[in-house]
Amino acid sequence: MNSNMSTNSLLESLEKNAPRHLEELIQWLRIPSVSSDSTHKDDVIEAATWLADKFRGAGLAVEILPTEGHPMVLAETPPVDGAPVVVVYGHYDVQPVEPLDQWITGPFEPTVRQGNLYARGATDDKGQVLTHVQSVCDALAEGRPLPIQIKFLIEGEEEVGSENLERMLPDLAERMACDCVVISDSGQYSDGQPAITYGLRGIATYELKIDGPSQDLHSGSFGGAVMNPAIALSHVLSSIVDSNGRIQLPGYYDDVVExxxxxxxxxxxxxxxxxxxxxxxxxxxxxxxxxxxxxxxxxxxPTFDVNGITAGHQGEGVKTIIPATASAKFSFRLVPNQDPKKVTASLETHLAQHMPPGVRYTLTPDHGAPGMLADTQSRFMAAANHAIEAAFGKKPVLIREGGSIPIVTRFQEVLQCDCLLLGWGLSDDNAHSPNEKFRIADYHRGIRASALLWDELGKLKSAP
Amino acid sequence: MNSNMSTNSLLESLEKNAPRHLEELIQWLRIPSVSSDSTHKDDVIEAATWLADKFRGAGLAVEILPTEGHPMVLAETPPVDGAPVVVVYGHYDVQPVEPLDQWITGPFEPTVRQGNLYARGATDDKGQVLTHVQSVCDALAEGRPLPIQIKFLIEGEEEVGSENLERMLPDLAERMACDCVVISDSGQYSDGQPAITYGLRGIATYELKIDGPSQDLHSGSFGGAVMNPAIALSHVLSSIVDSNGRIQLPGYYDDVVExxxxxxxxxxxxxxxxxxxxxxxxxxxxxxxxxxxxxxxxxxxPTFDVNGITAGHQGEGVKTIIPATASAKFSFRLVPNQDPKKVTASLETHLAQHMPPGVRYTLTPDHGAPGMLADTQSRFMAAANHAIEAAFGKKPVLIREGGSIPIVTRFQEVLQCDCLLLGWGLSDDNAHSPNEKFRIADYHRGIRASALLWDELGKLKSAP
Incomplete structure (x- = not known):
């Protein structure tokens, strides 16, 4: 059997199984695995169990690994001598559903409308995770051994920050040893134009609190006597970025790769x-x-955004005070090669230079993560390129994404591996919003692309 | 009986009545006349009735004048041919008492500690109003006709903005016709240093709302693509005043009297x-x-203060968004001769010039009132100067006050009269705060100063 015939039979088999693929996604989406809501704790476990059962049914070695929070589902296919090892990372937990009254159909009553499947988690991330689960389980169930080893690491805390996974990753490093991590938790470039994402921005977030007088003061009796913390905050925030959108921190652009x-x-x-x-x-x-x-x-x-400001009177009507305090939460998006720690140091220098007199301030860094850049010339990238072109009927474009996925950088650091970010979603899929959806055709294309990707990677068997 | 003997006997009589003066203030303070709280509506009426009864008992002509809100108490002594007419303005309503748990003794259980009387309204304004009430009622009760006519206008809505009085003042103009309005609702310069306040600042307040994207955006996916409304707000607010505290609106200082x-x-x-x-x-x-x-x-x-800012995420933790909107409430304090309407026009010009691109904004002026300057060379000022020096044992200093009392400007406009702002309070009297107090010695000095003021003004009988 030559490669083409094999590919054709693979695609035929996927086509035949498509109704079941959809039915299974609908089943999984019915489980309200909202990780941030403790009243859904049992549902989260049920969603993990559903996935573990699915893997087990196809003959994978499975473990539901407890964490201090929600468990991870680990599953793997047999090792293949000399072939690359791939980790598929994703998450089975979902965002909260509020505001519930804006959903046309219930978030956990998956509904098909105009070629789309509507439900919380449809695209983020159950639908995208399941594309890889189906391609692997189908192969094993049909007695077609996979040409590479695939290890699944599907966690239940991505929507609440992946803290347990980040902490446990070094201990899992040996078990998760691999050549490449594949993640489908992003999107195509646009409708009809698939994409491979080869770069992510880093992030550095802060809270700045400015303290003035010990209590709110009457702006008549005291206005003119003291620095107003809300004005000090405005001056400082506006000093960080100029009117051309250029960030003014000292040395901020030194490490930026053009x-x-x-x-x-x-x-x-x-x-x-x-x-x-x-x-x-x-x-x-x-x-x-x-x-x-x-x-x-x-x-x-690199960019600077103020995420929120709080100061003084915010209710109805007028209250002519000099507020005692003013605070802001803000964040920088960093490009690869920028170090969040250097940004913090530079920010501290800038604040010391630009803070008006007469106030005290506290800068609290929250979290920082460097950006990520994948090797666009890698053999994995080439394989993904072929697989996606074959499945979607169009060559993917190479793009970056402005968001930050800190766990990807951690994978690179801890597992010393390549990364492939292959998103099947669309920008109007309403991830994190009411009426989340996943285009059913993209779900099936994703399964095809996944199956073809394992095949392509199998061809790398003899590669260095 | 020469003038000195008369003054001595007046002071002796006040001295003799001092225990009753204190007891009556305690009685009045027991009535929780919180004007902003509708559950205290009956208490407000009871406080008005208490005052009306006090006037009636001394033989003044009294009326409790209904308004659309709380009533005013009007009372007057007989006219005196050729002598000046004085209106005493004040208020019997009080501020809310929250936070209640910070009061050492109950706000409506007047308590004497270390020479101070603690209660809500002690200094603001029942205690200060009562100094004039006592001096007038004592004189009438003791058969000493006053040398001038005194009209009391004591309202019950000062703490909620005096809207009904402002509206009704033109209709009351004939009845309240006078040469001078006397107001004791402010303070001495410092402990041991009495003062006459001859100037007040005006005010102009605004709300500015800046709208960016139609909903909060992910700062990763969109950061760098759109103007952040919170940054736009920071830029605009900081453009209004420079780092030397100088206001940058065009023409802002043109009308400022140096x-x-x-x-x-x-x-x-x-x-x-x-x-x-x-x-x-x-x-x-x-x-x-x-x-x-x-x-x-x-x-x-003139000064500029930001009174409050609201934008984006203000709760716990990090939410890396570009907020859809950002808004601020801010106010200018104006000096006499500055017109709030001109400030609004200048602000509109400034915003049009300094608002960054990519956002829309709405400026809503709230209220404006010009500042006030009394004639420091007037015969009323000279009389007050003598009366205060005699009562407090120290010559008063002439000061201004940074706050705004819009009703004072209305009195000047509508009644075409002079104004005397004679404050007996101290800056640590905690007006509007827990543990409001009035120094008992200042209450009695205030009564003496008031009695002596009527005498001094009586001497102006033959003046032009």
Whole structure:
């Protein structure tokens, strides 16, 4: 049997099983595994058990590994001598569903409308995880041994920060030893244009609290005598970024790797309509650092955002006070090669230089993670490229993503492996929002791409 | 009987009545006349009735005048041909008492400790109002006709904005026709240093709302693509005042009347210890417009204060969003001759010039009132000066106050009269705070000063 015939029979088999694939996703989505809500603790365990049963039914070695929080599901296929080892990482927990009254159909009553399956977790991440689960389980169930070893690491705490996994990863390093981690928890570039994400931004988040007078003061009797903490906060926040969107911290751009001409050219060829994009998010015009396109700024330029400000009187009506305190939460998105610790040091220097007199302040760094850049020339990238092109009927574009997935960087550090971020979702899938959905066709394409990826990676058997 | 003998007998009589004066204040303070709390509606009426009864008992003509809210108490002594007419304005309503658990003794259980009487309303304003009530009622009760006509206008809605009085004042103008309004609702300069307040600042308050994207956006996926409304707000607020405390609105200082050398000299002679003042309000150093002392800045320079800011995530933990909106409440204190309407126009121009691109905004002016300056050379001022010096044993200093009392400006406009702001309180009397108090000695000195003031004003009988 030549490779083409094998591929054809594989695709036929997937086609035949498609109704069951959908039915099983619907079953799993019915389980309300909201990890942040302790009243759903049993549901979370039920979702883990459902997945473990699915693996067990196909003959994988399975363990439900307890953590201090929700358990992880570990499962693996037999080792294949000389072939690459892949870890599939994902999560079976889901976001809360509020505001419930905005859902057209219940978040845990999966419903098909116009080719989409609506439910909490449909795209983030049960639907995407299940594409890999199905491709592997189908192969084993049908007596087609996989050409590589695949290890699943599916956790139940991604939506609450993956703290237990981050902590336990070094202890799991030997068991999870692999050449590449595959993650499907992101999206295609646009409808009809699949993508491979090869870069993520890092992050550094802070809370700044500015203290002025020991209590709120009457702005008549005291206005003019003391520095107003809310004004001090405005001055300091506005000193961090100039009117051209350029961050003013000392040395902030020193470690920034400039975009290559090749990347800029490739991205500028992407089918983005900036006016339509602006309209879709409700603004009249886009804004950002001068000299870059919106995609360049979102994916590969460091940014500063104020996430929240709290100061003084916020209720109805007028209360003419000088507030005793003012505070802000803010974050920097970092590009690969920027170190969150250096950002903190630079921020501390900047605040010391720019804080107005007459107030005291406390800067509290919250969390930091460096950005990630995968090797676009790797054999894994090439394999994924072939698999996706075959499954989606279109060559994927290489993009980066502006968000941060700290666990990916941890995988690179601890497991010393490559990473493939293969997203099957769409930007209007409403992850984290009411009416989350997953296009059913993309679910099936994802399963095909996954199955083809294992095949492609099997061809690397004799590679170095 | 010469004037000195008459004054001596007056002071002796007040001395004799002092225990009753204190007992009556305690009675009045027991009535919880919280105007902002509808559950205290009957108590407010009881406090008005108590005052009306007090006036009636001394033989004044009295009316409890209904309003759409709480009633006013009007009372007057007989007219005196050729003598000045004085209106005493004050209020019998009090602030809410929360937080109740911070009161050492109940807010409506007046208690004497270390020479102070503790109760809600002790200084603001029942205690201070009663100084004038006692001096007038004592005179009438003892058969000593007053040398001038005195009209009382004591309202029950000062702590909720005096809206009904402001609206009804034109209709009351004939009835309240007078040469001078006397108000005791402020303070001495410091312990042991009485004062006459001859100026108040005006005010202009605003709410600014900045709208960005139609919903909160993920700061990873969108950071760098859009203007962050919280950053836009910081930029705009910080553009309003520079790091030297100088307001940057176009033409903002055009109408500001500069302090005279004489005023500056007089104030610089006041016994202020700026370091002690800073310590008392909990800051390491004072701050304000360069080139002025703290008193000059608080009393006679225009200022800008941010009263509150609301944007994005304000709860626990991190939420890395670009908030959809950000808003601030802020106020300017104006000096006499600045017009709140011109400030609004100038602010609108400034915002149009300084608002970053990519956001929309709405500016909502709330209320505005001009500042007030009384004639320091008037015969009323001279009379008050003598009366206070005699009662307190020390010449009063002439000061201004940074706060705004819009009703005072309305009195000047509608009644075309002079104003005397004679405060018997101290800055640590905790008006509007837990453990409000009034020094008993200052209550009695206030009664003496009031009695002597009527006498002094009587001497103006033949004046033009």
């Amino acid at each position: 975009l290559s001409d090749q990347e800029r050219k490739a991205w500028q060829a992407l089918p983005i309509d900036e006016a339509a994009f602006a309209k879709s998010i409700g603004v009249d015009e886009l804004f950002g650092e001068s000299g870059f396109t919106a995609d360049e700024r979102r994916w590969a330029r | 302090l005279s050398d004489q005023e500056r000299k007089a104030w610089q002679a006041l016994p202020i210890d700026e370091a002690a003042f800073a310590k008392s309000i909990g800051v390491d150093e004072l701050f304000g417009e360069s080139g002025f002392t703290a008193d000059e800045r608080r009393w006679a320079r």
